Amino acid sequence: MIDLLLIHGTVVTMDRNRRMIQDGAVAINGSRILDVDTSEKLIEKYEAKEIIDCSHHCILPGLIDVHGHGGHSMFKTIAMENLDFWMPIMTNTYKHFVTDDFWYYEGKLSALDRLKAGITTGVSVLGSMPRSDDPIFAINHAKAYAETGVREVVCTGPCNPPWPHLFSRWIDGKRITRDVTYEEVLNGAEAVIEALNHANEDRTRAFITPFVIVTSVEPSGPTSPAKLRKLTGHDLYQAKKIREIARKYNTRIHSDAFGGMIHLAVRDWENALLGPDVHLQHCRGISFDEAKVLAETGTNVSASPGFSQIHARTPIIELLELGTTVAISTDGTSPSTSFDMFQAMRKTQFIHQAAHRDEYCLPPGKLLEMVTIDAAKCIGWDDELGSLEIGKKADVITVNLQQPHLTPEFMHIHRLVYQATANDVEHVIVDGKIVMKGRNACSVDERKVLAEANEEAFSTIKRAGLEKYMQQTKYFWGHTRSYADGTNYNEEDWTSIVAKGDNQ
Incomplete structure (x- = not known):
């Protein structure tokens, strides 16, 4: 007797042949797909401990979000009235004002949010710039994901110079601030990888994550x-150390x-x-020469849709045509x-169709690949994830x-990509375990979790x-454009954060 049988659904396999099976079924035993x-x-072939009738449902691989940020789920929309200073405001908060427990509670919220959106694997960079001065932050975040049942790739490593950096830790309600050296953050990142990579029955992995690949140019x-x-x-020393940790x-x-970094990085x-x-x-604003370097080196790329793509686009179409693996990410969830x-797929399509002035760019099938099998390839997990195939993880x-918005039930890929939303996900299974039902x-x-x-x-x-940073400006209502002069904070506040940074 097998553990679980999903029956009477439209199965979107995302296998090599991109098979779709009408009135299809998926048999699961233990953590693997059996058939x-x-x-x-399959009803004739197997008896199951549990059967889920998936009539009027699409059955597909869990979605994979290859880039988001741990911490951000607590700060949705804060400091949006002036996005120019959002990064220093949030970086300062992560460096000096979050507790150890913050990472656990935020991890629970983040994991639950992803779970209910049908994301079975999520990449989490800790903070706006990664923070690794102590491994407890990543360990707490990974613990929360493990308890929720969602796979997590925890990403942490060094932020940009100058070094040393001031970081704060909250112990018994008291803030303790100290200078942290570059070597210490590398050691902290190593401790995270040692503790978490392939942990939780391999539902947790840990990657080494410098903030950017070249530190001496524009970081964002x-x-x-x-x-x-x-x-x-x-730049040279960091690349050497990151390579050493990855190999170890x-x-x-x-x-x-971002544009220019690849041109410099390839010289090493x-x-x-x-x-x-x-x-x-991101890879926004890269030149065609840089796109060719990414393709020639087999480097994987992900990009999230947003207004910044208007200023400097990720050349997704060009990268794909050069043979690069490209995934869609949310970069969620702040600001x-x-x-x-599902929204990310549609936004990505719209942005790049507009950029190319070609509404035939990025057809629905390609978009779905970019959040399933291509996303799995991007993070090096396509041997087990990203498609519904015998032997792969369930x-x-x-x-x-x-x-109403998903009826009539035909052209299922089109329906998923163009009309579905996260709230339409009904059941979620990770590693063979039902983690969301109905x-x-x-x-x-x-x-x-929410409380x-x-x-x-x-x-x-x-x-x-x-x-x-949560106040509306006087331009919030009835105006066509917002300005910062109506807020309760001023330029001096922002420039103080930018200038002092770690001294806050």
Whole structure:
């Protein structure tokens, strides 16, 4: 007798042949997919301890979000009235005003949010810039995901110079601030990888994650070619150390990259943070020469849709045509994005169709690949995840089609990509275990998770003095454009954070 049988659904396998099976079924035993075929054949072939009737549902692989941020779920929309200073405001908060417990409660909220969106594997970079001065932050976050039942790739590593950095830790309600050296954050990242990589029955993995692949240029956007001189000593040293850690623990490298960084990074022939074991998020504003480097080196790329793509686009179409593996990520969930990967697919399509002035770019099938099998390839887990195939891990979701916006039930891929939302996910199975059934989480008390997250968020906001970044400007209502002169904080506040940074 097998453990679980899903029957009478439209199975979207995402296998090599992209098979779709009408009135299909998936047989699961233990943590693996045992069989995928028609309902008639599998009902006759197997007896199961539990059977789920998936009539009027699509059955498909769990969605994979290859880039998001641990911590962000507590700070949705804060500081949105002036996005120019959002990064320093949030970085300062993560460095100095979050407790150890914050990472656990935020992890519970983040994991639950992803679970209910049909995301069975989520990548979490700790903070806005990764924080690794102590492994407890990542360990607490991973514990929360493990308890919720969602796979997590925990990503942490060094942020940018200068070094040493001031970081704060809260012990018994008291803030303790100290200088942390670059070597200490590397040691902290190693401790995270040693503790978490392949932990939780391999539902948890840990990647080494420097903030960006080249530290001496613009960290959050493209750098002008006129400013691309050479790699600094720290750039070379960081690449060498990151490579050493990745080899030591046989893990992968995840980082951000923007235009100009790849042009410089490839000059470091020995240790460049490029290649099949590397996954780069954003890649906005890269040149065609840089796109060719990514393709030639087999570097994996992910990109999330947003307004910043208007200023400097990720050349997704060009990268795909060059043979690069590209995944769609949410980059969720702060300041204004969600973990809804159905929305992410549609936004990605719209942005790049508009950029190319071609409404035939990125057809629905390709978009679905980019959040399933291609996403699994991006993080080096496609041997077990990303498709419904015999022997693979049983990470499966169902989408309820018996709703007005998803009816009539034909052209199922189109229906999923163009009309579905996260709230349409009905059942979620991870590693063969049912973790959401009928939209109810099975492994955690949802109300408790939300209550604890609310309490921790408000206490952190108060501790960090973020209330002033939650106020509406006088231009909020009745105006077509917002300005910062109507807020309760001013330019001096922001420039103080930017200038003092770690001294806050």
